[in-house]
Amino acid sequence: MRLIKTIMAVCFAVGMVPAVLHASSGTPIPPAQKWSQDGIFGSLDKAAAKRGAQVAVEVCMACHSISLVKFDQLRQLGFTEAEVKSLAEVQGRTKTDRMNGALDETSAKDAFGVVPPDLSLITKARKGYEDYTYAILNGYLSDAERELVNKVMADGSVSDQEALELQSALLINTHDKDHVKATLERLIGGASFNKYFPGNFLAMPQPLNNGQVSYTDGTENSLKQLSHDVVTFLSWAAEPTVAERKSLGFWVLGYLFILTVLLYAVKRRIWAAVH
Ligand code: HEC
Numbered sequence: 001m002r003l004i005k006t007i008m009a010v011c012f013a014v015g016m017v018p019a020v021l022h023a024s025s026g027t028p029i030p031p032a033q034k035w036s037q038d039g040i041f042g043s044l045d046k047a048a049a050k051r052g053a054q055v056a057v058e059v060c061m062a063c064h065s066i067s068l069v070k071f072d073q074l075r076q077l078g079f080t081e082a083e084v085k086s087l088a089e090v091q092g093r094t095k096t097d098r099m100n101g102a103l104d105e106t107s108a109k110d111a112f113g114v115v116p117p118d119l120s121l122i123t124k125a126r127k128g129y130e131d132y133t134y135a136i137l138n139g140y141l142s143d144a145e146r147e148l149v150n151k152v153m154a155d156g157s158v159s160d161q162e163a164l165e166l167q168s169a170l171l172i173n174t175h176d177k178d179h180v181k182a183t184l185e186r187l188i189g190g191a192s193f194n195k196y197f198p199g200n201f202l203a204m205p206q207p208l209n210n211g212q213v214s215y216t217d218g219t220e221n222s223l224k225q226l227s228h229d230v231v232t233f234l235s236w237a238a239e240p241t242v243a244e245r246k247s248l249g250f251w252v253l254g255y256l257f258i259l260t261v262l263l264y265a266v267k268r269r270i271w272a273a274v275h
Pocket of ligand 1: 055056059060061062063064112114115116117119122126133136137201202203204205207208230
């Protein structure tokens with residue numbers, strides 16, 4: 001009963017929020033990040049991809065597979081054979097195995113209700129590409145926002161100021177009372193809210209936090225850095241041969257250019273006598 005009262009109180013309060021904020025509902029576009037591999041002249045930041053591989057193996061692969069890549073291929077990022085071997089061992093695999101995660105489908109369904117998608121092509125498969133995956137990793141409620149939700153639920157009431165903050169944290173459309181109610185109920189039920197996931201609730205609890213992985217090269221291990229690195233790695237995983245493709249492209253274009261000049265010279269010579 002108390003819960004229903006609280007939810008009604010919040011619904012009422014967010015309903016009072018000025019109309020100008022109504023536009024904030026829906027899933028926002030992932031903000032653009034800087035990726036060294038972007039553009040035709042871009043090239044992969046190998047050190048970042050290497051650090052990202054460590055994050056992927058130590059964190060993401062507890063649930064996800066990256067099955068289109070084999071552990072051995074990580075040597076392209078600068079890992080030694082011994083390092084590759086020990087990364088594979090983290091997942092109970094050998095270096096010639098595919099990068100399959102530890103979780104089998106049945107246990108995944110039991111635990112999350114869905115099977116976590118294979119991450120091999122994730123940076124190509126979602127609208128927003130690398131920016132989307134990065135935004136997902138950074139799109140969970142902040143500590144302050146989570147505290148606010150807990151406080152409102154514990155108090156059983158919500159001030160105007162809190163209503164404003166709730167609205168911007170949860171991207172709630174204040175016209176839609178049912179949506180406000182459903183959102184709060186799911187949050188109380190322990191569901192994970194993410195600003196950038198379509199529909200906002202996803203089965204993945206926040207996977208990365210500040211300081212979660214320790215780097216050996218002295219790079220800071222903030223959430224932003226860890227997620228930028230792991231997405232750089234996933235971008236490489238989606239197309240490990242992109243560097244060769246780009247450089248072959250330049251050779252082909254150069255060849256065609258020279259051929260064009262030669263053919264033009266030949267044409268002029270052949271037709272020179274005809275007037
Ligand atoms: C505790 C298990 C777990 C861990 C660890 C985990 N994930 Fe997930 N992940 C999931 C589940 C479950 C889903 C499916 C979510 C859904 O569809 O509701 C998912 C979905 C995703 C999605 C897809 C979102 C979409 O648009 O469908 C991405 C991207 C993702 N995870 C990236 C990562 C990365 C990167 C890491 C490592 C930093 C990671 N995950 C670690 C369980 C996990």
